[in-house]
Amino acid sequence: MASLYDFPDIYDERFSERANTVYREHYQKIFSGCEITDILDCSFGTGDLTFELCELGYQVSGSDLSRTMLAKAEQKAEQQGFSVDLTCCDFRELSQHFCRDFSCVMSTGNALAHVDHPGLVKTLHEMDSLVRPGGYLYLDSRNWDVVMKKRDRFLFASPFIRADGVRVNYVQLWDYHSDGSITIHILNAYESEGRVFRQEVFEEHLMPFSIDLVQSVLKELGYQDVVIKPLPYFQDQDFEDIGWYCLRARKPL
Numbered sequence: 001m002a003s004l005y006d007f008p009d010i011y012d013e014r015f016s017e018r019a020n021t022v023y024r025e026h027y028q029k030i031f032s033g034c035e036i037t038d039i040l041d042c043s044f045g046t047g048d049l050t051f052e053l054c055e056l057g058y059q060v061s062g063s064d065l066s067r068t069m070l071a072k073a074e075q076k077a078e079q080q081g082f083s084v085d086l087t088c089c090d091f092r093e094l095s096q097h098f099c100r101d102f103s104c105v106m107s108t109g110n111a112l113a114h115v116d117h118p119g120l121v122k123t124l125h126e127m128d129s130l131v132r133p134g135g136y137l138y139l140d141s142r143n144w145d146v147v148m149k150k151r152d153r154f155l156f157a158s159p160f161i162r163a164d165g166v167r168v169n170y171v172q173l174w175d176y177h178s179d180g181s182i183t184i185h186i187l188n189a190y191e192s193e194g195r196v197f198r199q200e201v202f203e204e205h206l207m208p209f210s211i212d213l214v215q216s217v218l219k220e221l222g223y224q225d226v227v228i229k230p231l232p233y234f235q236d237q238d239f240e241d242i243g244w245y246c247l248r249a250r251k252p253l
């Protein structure tokens, strides 16, 4: 079954100028008061959640497992006049691909659930190995603790109308497996004049993880000032009420 990451144009369809503004404001708020100059996003994708950091004046680098997603990111960077170093690599092996450190290493877009729990622990260690003392580790994730409690099976996003007038309908069906993993079946249905004329089906396999696992690894690595907020961060919420969270933590000097 096809992966959405092999079709970056379709992946990008749902992102909008409005989303850029929201993410820009989110990063301004979450990194306010943090001494950050250079950032590596190790799940850069096509850059939807990261390019706004260029707008904010950070020196941004990116890596991702998917060459296809990075190729689209490169195109977008060129179009928007951003200078971003992009590297194709698995975030479980970051230290083999970078021989420098950063004041912030991040993983955006719920990417960490693409690996199993030992892979997640390894990734956090690898991210840490590239964070400068006094720097920050940042990640965002779906709130898997809530997902595993509710075990919802269907996710519908509001349809949107593309610039060419085509209405794009988007549905996910989630299968929960006995090993704790989830297969997400994704359907994009393209509609014109009340008729669906094209369908695209994708599948992603994810391994939910508890925030306790992330926090225990960060504690073991000595991280301090752990802040957990909704993404986007407009106002504080109880963790149980957050659908998607971000976590920022500071590495001691």
Ligand SMILES: C[S@@+](CC[C@H](N)C(=O)[O-])C[C@H]1O[C@@H](n2cnc3c(N)ncnc32)[C@H](O)[C@@H]1O
Pocket: 005, 042, 043, 044, 045, 046, 047, 048, 049, 063, 064, 065, 066, 069, 089, 090, 091, 092, 108, 109, 110, 111, 114, 115
């Ligand atoms: C949902 S996308 C998020 C992309 C981007 N950050 C965004 O928010 O639009 C998840 C990304 O994680 C990447 N990914 C999955 N497994 C990975 C791994 N082991 N190492 C590095 N990147 C990985 C995928 O290629 C994909 O680009």
